[in-house]
């Protein structure tokens with residue numbers, strides 16, 4: 194088992210102008226499952242490869258249980274990896290591919306047999322054990338690669354997009370299986386994904402990266418309920434949070450083609466100048482007709498742009514000035530296109546962020 198720590202780690206690839214990873218620092222307590230989440234190119238794989246020792250760090254320190262490992266080769270770090278390019282041995286059958294890390298460690302045959310069949314049935318690939326990987330689908334091959342990583346008992350598991358080639362059904366099973374193995378072994382796990390559902394369902398803690406830096410490192414609950422930045426607010430949640438750019442003038446909030454009163458309780462948070470106000474679609478109430486009377490929170494008026502039924506819920510898109518706001522409402526409610534509706538969000542469900550244009554997020558490094 195291992196506690197993993199990165200201290201101000203940066204990575205610049207040879208000949209690249211920009212840093213791929215910019216002075217990131219975070220700590221993974223022993224035995225936690227951390228998911229690194231972020232858009233394509235944000236530095237997830239680079240971070241994982243530096244943890245594995247497959248890439249050197251340009252500056253900063255990586256520590257396992259308090260000891261720097263920058264100079265420790267991958268084989269001596271006691272890690273198990275599954276990367277997107279599976280690296281299966283095509284001339285061996287699936288059983289032997291999965292058994293390989295155990296054979297390297299001279300594990301007794303009976304134990305290999307039970308470990309391999311156990312993990313294969315957990316990942317739904319028991320039927321393929323006697324076949325060679327070449328003829329199997331991308332999803333199955335990926336599960337073989339994952340099984341080979343999970344069959345060991347290392348200090349740290351590093352998994353890069355372990356489910357990217359697997360269909361939705363298989364994905365759910367794999368999430369369960371990875372979590373089970375995590376609970377059973379108590380090993381530290383780092384999993385890279387760009388799928389927020391993977392992250393919310395599996396992680397003890399989520400590291401959200403963007404453009405080589407860290408946006409937030411927190412529990413799934415906190416990431417969802419209290420996003421630290423507008424980027425996180427817009428990245429996590431389906432549909433994502435509504436984010437309105439507003440500027441305060443006196444007691445009024447002016448947006449693009451709309452105006453609202455300052456919600457009670459937000460007087461101090463809303464400073465003069467441009468800011469972002471964000472709120473979740475399912476925490477937005479929608480009622481037909483223009484707003485009547487005073488309300489405590491944010492009140493907006495708009496026109497129904499589209500109504501999309503999704504089984505037990507309905508997503509209503511409302512045009513508010515030049516911005517479209519999404520509302521998640523109950524399935525039995527219906528609204529006429531272009532009819533006037535009011536939206537109400539309680540003050541405690543509103544999030545205020547500095548407008549990135551003025552906040553200097555990009556200047557942090």
Ligand SMILES: Nc1ncnc2c1ncn2[C@@H]1O[C@H](COP(=O)(O)OP(=O)(O)OP(=O)(O)O)[C@@H](O)[C@H]1O
Nearest residue numbers: 206207209213232233234235236237238239240387
């Ligand atoms: N071997 C390399 N040489 C030069 N630049 C690289 C190399 N590998 C990655 N990069 C660059 O470093 C940045 C981070 O890439 P990285 O692969 O870590 O992103 P990622 O978050 O894993 O993206 P994805 O979700 O697409 O896998 C990108 O700008 C990428 O183009």
Ligand SMILES: [Mg+2]
Nearest residue numbers: 237238239353
């Ligand atoms: Mg990647």
